[in-house]
Amino acid sequence: MSPASWAIFHGVVRVVPSAFVRAPHLSPTCSPRTVPSAATLKSSASPLNSPKVLALPCGALSASPPSAAFPAATSFFPSYPSANRFKTPSTKSPANKLFRPRAPRDKPDALAIYYLLLELVGALRKRRHAQHHAVESLWRYRPRVRTLPMDVLRPSHSVASATKPDHTRPNRQYDRYFFRGMSVLILGAVFLGFAKTYFWRASSEHRCRTG
Amino acid sequence: VIHIHGAAFTSWVLFLIVQTSLVSAGRVDVHRRLGMVGFGLAGVMVVLGAMAGTDLLRRDGTGFGVNAKAFYAGTLGDTFIFGTLILLAFRSRSNPAAHKRLILIATITLMEAAINRWPFAIIERAPFMIDVFAYTFLLLLAAYDLWLMRKMHRATIWGGLFLVVMQQLELPIGKTDVWQSFATWALERAKSIHGS
Numbered sequence: 001m002s003p004a005s006w007a008i009f010h011g012v013v014r015v016v017p018s019a020f021v022r023a024p025h026l027s028p029t030c031s032p033r034t035v036p037s038a039a040t041l042k043s044s045a046s047p048l049n050s051p052k053v054l055a056l057p058c059g060a061l062s063a064s065p066p067s068a069a070f071p072a073a074t075s076f077f078p079s080y081p082s083a084n085r086f087k088t089p090s091t092k093s094p095a096n097k098l099f100r101p102r103a104p105r106d107k108p109d110a111l112a113i114y115y116l117l118l119e120l121v122g123a124l125r126k127r128r129h130a131q132h133h134a135v136e137s138l139w140r141y142r143p144r145v146r147t148l149p150m151d152v153l154r155p156s157h158s159v160a161s162a163t164k165p166d167h168t169r170p171n172r173q174y175d176r177y178f179f180r181g182m183s184v185l186i187l188g189a190v191f192l193g194f195a196k197t198y199f200w201r202a203s204s205e206h207r208c209r210t211g
Numbered sequence: 212v213i214h215i216h217g218a219a220f221t222s223w224v225l226f227l228i229v230q231t232s233l234v235s236a237g238r239v240d241v242h243r244r245l246g247m248v249g250f251g252l253a254g255v256m257v258v259l260g261a262m263a264g265t266d267l268l269r270r271d272g273t274g275f276g277v278n279a280k281a282f283y284a285g286t287l288g289d290t291f292i293f294g295t296l297i298l299l300a301f302r303s304r305s306n307p308a309a310h311k312r313l314i315l316i317a318t319i320t321l322m323e324a325a326i327n328r329w330p331f332a333i334i335e336r337a338p339f340m341i342d343v344f345a346y347t348f349l350l351l352l353a354a355y356d357l358w359l360m361r362k363m364h365r366a367t368i369w370g371g372l373f374l375v376v377m378q379q380l381e382l383p384i385g386k387t388d389v390w391q392s393f394a395t396w397a398l399e400r401a402k403s404i405h406g407s
Binding site (some may be wrong): 010174175176178179180181184185186187189190192193194196197198 | 217220221223225226227228231232234235308311315318324325326327328329330344348351352355360
């Protein structure tokens with residue numbers, strides 16, 4: 001049994017047969033040791049010839065390069081490392097583990113689950129414009145995290161609490177204006193009250209003494 | 212005593228502007244160092260306020276339609292309120308929101324003496340307007356809290372309540388026999404010190 005057949009038999013990678021298009025790096029004759037080069041991956045990275053591979057419930061990501069199979073899904077997230085992890089495969093790239101895909105070692109965060117969902121939706125859709133529509137809808141209604149000032153956003157705050165509507169205003173800037181304004185107002189009130197009996201009187205007495 | 216008292220209280224208001232400006236400029240380190248000087252100044256102000264009040268009692272100074280001994284309760288009461296609020300502000304200096312509010316309310320306590328001397332006829336006609344104008348500063352603080360946080364800060368609520376309740380209790384306390392006898396004792400002590 002070739003490694004590819006072994007992998008398919010054990011359910012590690014499940015390829016949708018109707019959508020399968022022969023790709024060099026997924027060919028049954030392709031040995032795991034013959035790692036596809038970057039040029040090979042790029043040449044096969046077309047939406048037309050990309051294989052449709054489902055993500056498995058065990059958490060294994062799809063075997064096909066997500067940026068190649070679903071460019072609309074991944075081109076929005078250039079800064080997220082796992083979104084473009086197959087673009088430039090090296091010897092340590094997960095592309096070398098095509099036939100034994102594993103879940104990433106690091107703890108999956110909410111964003112990673114979100115990308116996995118995108119891939120899943122894109123893979124389940126047969127038609128390309130439907131894929132685009134699903135991806136765009138998800139992107140349009142993605143959870144948005146408000147940027148809060150550092151004194152409000154403490155480490156204990158989760159993303160969920162940060163997305164709650166915040167009715168308070170960032171107080172530090174307004175506090176500066178308000179308390180300085182109040183102190184000037186108080187000075188004015190004190191001066192208005194004591195000008196005649198204290199401030200001018202003291203200065204006039206000083207003038208009388210010196211004059 | 213009165214001139215030193217006036218200089219100290221004027222310094223306090225100027226000091227308040229300097230401190231708020233330092234915080235605005237981001238020099239919190241200087242603000243904290245100067246704050247210890249301000250705390251010392253506040254202690255001196257409490258002593259000078261009590262001395263100025265006793266001196267006013269000796270000169271038979273009156274106000275609000277009450278005798279000098281009852282009015283002495285007002286001057287000493289304001290000094291007590293100011294000292295208490297400053298002490299609370301000092302204790303809560305690690306909580307900037309409460310600290311700045313308590314300092315502001317403590318300064319508002321001292322406003323009645325200045326508002327009493329405003330050259331407006333309405334102040335002379337209706338002495339209760341002194342309280343109205345003084346508490347307008349409190350209302351400004353409360354309105355700012357409501358605008359900023361959709362609720363009033365705890366320091367504003369408790370500090371403001373402490374100020375209003377204590378100030379309204381001052382003259383009724385001053386009219387009691389216990390206070391009148393205490394004021395008589397303080398007057399005799401002041402006269403023996405000054406020799407008049």
